[in-house]
Amino acid sequence: MSSYRIQFAKEIFGVPFTVGHVDIVRARDPGRALRAAEIRFARSHGITDWRERADIVALADERSGG
Template identity: 70%
Template sequence: MSQYRVLFAKQILGVPFTVGTVEITRARDPERAMRAAALRFARQHGVEDWRERADLAELDGVAAQAS
């Protein structure tokens, strides 16, 4: 299992501005981490889809967790 940080950003005039980050402490792979982060971000902001608050989401700093 690995730790992931997903950054959510809004683009204004082509420049991304971070509107939120979500830490995922355990995920089997990056795809599952992105799905979990998208759901958590949407819940935190009270929307059904994260795209209502952000234009892009990117995985940042994938670090392997010691077993």
Template identity: 70%
Template sequence: MATYRVNFAKQILGVPFTVGSVEITRARDPMRALRAAELRFARQHGVEDWRERADRAEIAPASGA
């Protein structure tokens, strides 16, 4: 299982500003990690859908993975 970091950003005037990030320590594949991060981000911010706080989610392997 791999570790992934998902960065969430809000785009303002074409410039992305990071509003948060979530690290998923154990995921079978990147798509599962992305889905888990979206759910965790939404819970952390008290919203139903992560898109209420961010416009984009970018996934990358976490450093040291």
């Protein structure tokens, strides 16, 4: 299993501004990490969908777990 950091950004005039990030400690693959981060980001901001606060979501880096 691996650890992932997912960044959320809002694009303004074509420039992405980071609005937050979520660290996923254990996930089987990047797709599952991304989905878990989207849910966690939305819940932490009290919204139902992460797209209400961000336009872009990206896997920022990947670290192998031991």
